[in-house]
Amino acid sequence: MSVDGPRTSVFTFQSAVHSHHVLRSLEELRQKELLCDVTVEVECRSFRAHSSVLASCSHYFYTRLTNHSRPNLTVSLPDEVTVEGFEPLLQFAYTAKLHFTKENILEIHRCAEFLGFQNLDKACFEFLVPKFSEGGGTSKKVKGKNKSQESSKKSQATCSPSDQNPKTGEDLEPQDAGTDMQAASATSSAGSPKDCPPISSGKEMQLDLSPLYARSSSYHMGDGQDQFCLQNCGPQLPSSSVVAGEVCPFLSTSSTSDNEKLHSVGCGGDILAMEEQFQKELAMEVRCEPPTDKDLNIASITDGHFDQLEGSLMPPANCSQLCPLNSVESSGVLDGISSAPDISSIGTDDNQVFDSNKQTFSELSPKDGFTERSIVEREVAEHLAKGFWPDLSSTLNEPLPLDSIDQSSAGNGSDFHWLKHLDLGAAPDDCPFLRDLSSTDRQTSGGHTLSNEDTGDSSCMSPINSRENSECESDGDCAQCGSSEPVQEVDLPFPVEQISSMTRRAFLQMLKREKLTPEQLEFVQDVRRRSKNRVAAQRCRKRKLDCIYWLEGDIKKLRSEKEKLLQDRNQLKLSLEDVRQNLSGLCQNLCADPSPQSEELQALARMEK
DNA sequence: GCAAAATGTCATGGT
DNA sequence: ACACCATGACATTTT
Numbered sequence: 001m002s003v004d005g006p007r008t009s010v011f012t013f014q015s016a017v018h019s020h021h022v023l024r025s026l027e028e029l030r031q032k033e034l035l036c037d038v039t040v041e042v043e044c045r046s047f048r049a050h051s052s053v054l055a056s057c058s059h060y061f062y063t064r065l066t067n068h069s070r071p072n073l074t075v076s077l078p079d080e081v082t083v084e085g086f087e088p089l090l091q092f093a094y095t096a097k098l099h100f101t102k103e104n105i106l107e108i109h110r111c112a113e114f115l116g117f118q119n120l121d122k123a124c125f126e127f128l129v130p131k132f133s134e135g136g137g138t139s140k141k142v143k144g145k146n147k148s149q150e151s152s153k154k155s156q157a158t159c160s161p162s163d164q165n166p167k168t169g170e171d172l173e174p175q176d177a178g179t180d181m182q183a184a185s186a187t188s189s190a191g192s193p194k195d196c197p198p199i200s201s202g203k204e205m206q207l208d209l210s211p212l213y214a215r216s217s218s219y220h221m222g223d224g225q226d227q228f229c230l231q232n233c234g235p236q237l238p239s240s241s242v243v244a245g246e247v248c249p250f251l252s253t254s255s256t257s258d259n260e261k262l263h264s265v266g267c268g269g270d271i272l273a274m275e276e277q278f279q280k281e282l283a284m285e286v287r288c289e290p291p292t293d294k295d296l297n298i299a300s301i302t303d304g305h306f307d308q309l310e311g312s313l314m315p316p317a318n319c320s321q322l323c324p325l326n327s328v329e330s331s332g333v334l335d336g337i338s339s340a341p342d343i344s345s346i347g348t349d350d351n352q353v354f355d356s357n358k359q360t361f362s363e364l365s366p367k368d369g370f371t372e373r374s375i376v377e378r379e380v381a382e383h384l385a386k387g388f389w390p391d392l393s394s395t396l397n398e399p400l401p402l403d404s405i406d407q408s409s410a411g412n413g414s415d416f417h418w419l420k421h422l423d424l425g426a427a428p429d430d431c432p433f434l435r436d437l438s439s440t441d442r443q444t445s446g447g448h449t450l451s452n453e454d455t456g457d458s459s460c461m462s463p464i465n466s467r468e469n470s471e472c473e474s475d476g477d478c479a480q481c482g483s484s485e486p487v488q489e490v491d492l493p494f495p496v497e498q499i500s501s502m503t504r505r506a507f508l509q510m511l512k513r514e515k516l517t518p519e520q521l522e523f524v525q526d527v528r529r530r531s532k533n534r535v536a537a538q539r540c541r542k543r544k545l546d547c548i549y550w551l552e553g554d555i556k557k558l559r560s561e562k563e564k565l566l567q568d569r570n571q572l573k574l575s576l577e578d579v580r581q582n583l584s585g586l587c588q589n590l591c592a593d594p595s596p597q598s599e600e601l602q603a604l605a606r607m608e609k
Numbered sequence: 610g611c612a613a614a615a616t617g618t619c620a621t622g623g624t
Numbered sequence: 625a626c627a628c629c630a631t632g633a634c635a636t637t638t639t
Binding site (some may be wrong): 039504529532533535538539540543 | 627628629630631632
Binding site (some may be wrong): 205530533534538539541 | 615616618619623
């Protein structure tokens with residue numbers, strides 16, 4: 001009988017910054033023309049680069065460069081490739097960011113196709129190109145849902161990530177299949193009129209496929225150009241770090257070199273910023289702290305960019321919720337903190353976190369009027385965001401924000417309705433920006449900023465809270481509100497959303513405190529159960545879809561492998577046939593050849609005998 | 610009005 | 625024992 005030895009746990013540390021750091025270093029090397037071993041000649045210009053980078057990004061370069069081993073190779077590209085199209089692609093290869101304008105997107109697309117640029121999948125161009133070509137003039141009001149917008153969203157929503165990445169889907173690991181893609185928004189449309197102009201030549205967009213740790217320097221673009229860069233909070237981020245600043249992608253920008261000024265790395269910041277831009281509310285970013293003069297200076301200096309101080313990144317609570325490592329362990333605590341009305345009874349240390357949230361949310365709330373933005377721009381931004389969170393797709397299942405968004409958007413045509421399609425909920429960690437946005441949205445739609453108590457949770461403003469407010473209630477039509485029916489019967493002293501959002505502990509405390517009637521108690525427990533189950537069902541469905549998606553990817557991979565193997569087999573067959581023919585030919589020659597040599601050999605053999 | 614998709618709810622089993 | 629979660633099945637709503 002053998003006794004098992006002590007179990008050995010194997011841990012893996014995966015650096016979230018490493019790949020980006022490498023890429024950044026390569027870009028620096030390229031700019032300094034250090035270690036560049038290839039010169040690419042396009043039209044009349046030459047570009048120094050690293051063959052390994054080119055080869056790893058482009059099929060074309062791969063085939064051309066891997067066959068040569070000599071240093072300082074010069075590759076002259078054919079006329080099909082232009083500087084206009086190649087330069088952004090080269091930059092993309094080194095920065096994972098693609099700068100493009102309406103004018104050059106086609107050219108870039110063409111060159112990318114020609115060069116076989118990976119990671120710039122069809123999804124990017126298939127959406128962008130037609131959008132820009134068709135939608136250039138479709139500057140429509142964004143308020144209210146219009147059909148085309150809806151159908152566009154629908155198509156995006158139904159478009160599986162695998163569909164989006166037909167090109168790279170075979171090569172990319174699932175988590176790569178777009179989660180890195182980011183679209184960021186920049187400001188600069190301060191003066192945009194209500195009818196936003198179509199994306200014009202002056203507006204440059206930026207696809208960012210880099211990891212989160214973008215340097216602010218990389219965002220300095222042409223003057224007056226709009227950038228769309230949506231930093232993501234991708235689920236692919238490693239979860240092994242311990243320090244919050246490291247774990248949380250939103251906080252880890254401290255590792256970047258430009259400490260003074262940071263791009264708002266958190267997706268929250270960018271999306272929010274984007275939204276703010278949509279609303280011409282761009283003065284300052286989401287902040288946990290009141291902006292200092294310095295901040296303001298930065299903001300003004302970097303007009304057109306979203307720069308953000310480190311300290312103004314997403315509040316820790318949100319980040320913790322987001323961070324994979326923390327999501328499970330701490331979500332409860334955070335949940336309780338954020339949702340319990342009597343926060344002090346749960347944990348004092350975290351009050352600050354909560355306050356930060358409060359401040360964030362209140363500051364997020366748009367003040368007044370909305371500014372419409374070009375539908376094309378919105379759709380592009382939406383598409384980018386959507387496409388780049390393939391793994392985060394059912395977000396809105398987080399009970400509160402979700403419902404809130406749904407309700408508010410459905411109810412009053414909120415400008416944020418398009419964010420419904422940024423689906424994060426099923427992911428283990430939800431993206432704070434949606435919470436923020438939903439919160440913002442709700443606040444906006446609600447027409448007031450929530451009180452501290454109400455904002456205990458980012459979304460605990462219950463549309464069906466019998467005390468507080470209720471459009472639903474007043475409408476008498478609460479079909480959309482989950483757990484709607486009994487609301488009119490049961491008067492609760494707290495927002496209904498809290499029931500499902502708070503931790504069990506907080507929930508029990510609240511029940512104790514509120515001394516509910518049996519009727520209320522039953523209702524509350526029922527609501528909680530159903531809400532939890534609703535979320536669970538959403539997660540379950542999301543998992544199913546994910547599973548299908550991954551399996552489809554596997555099928556694609558296997559098919560391509562099979563094709564490759566078949567090709568190899570055919571090739572081998574052909575070469576085998578050749579060898580056979582050569583061999584038989586040789587044999588025939590040998591037998592039929594009365595050459596002197598063979599005669600001599602025969603004679604020699606006779607003599608020996 | 611119908612069909613399909615999406616979503617909510619319940620029941621059940623596992624942890 | 626209880627709560628929570630996952631999931632299949634069914635109902636309802638939305639598209």
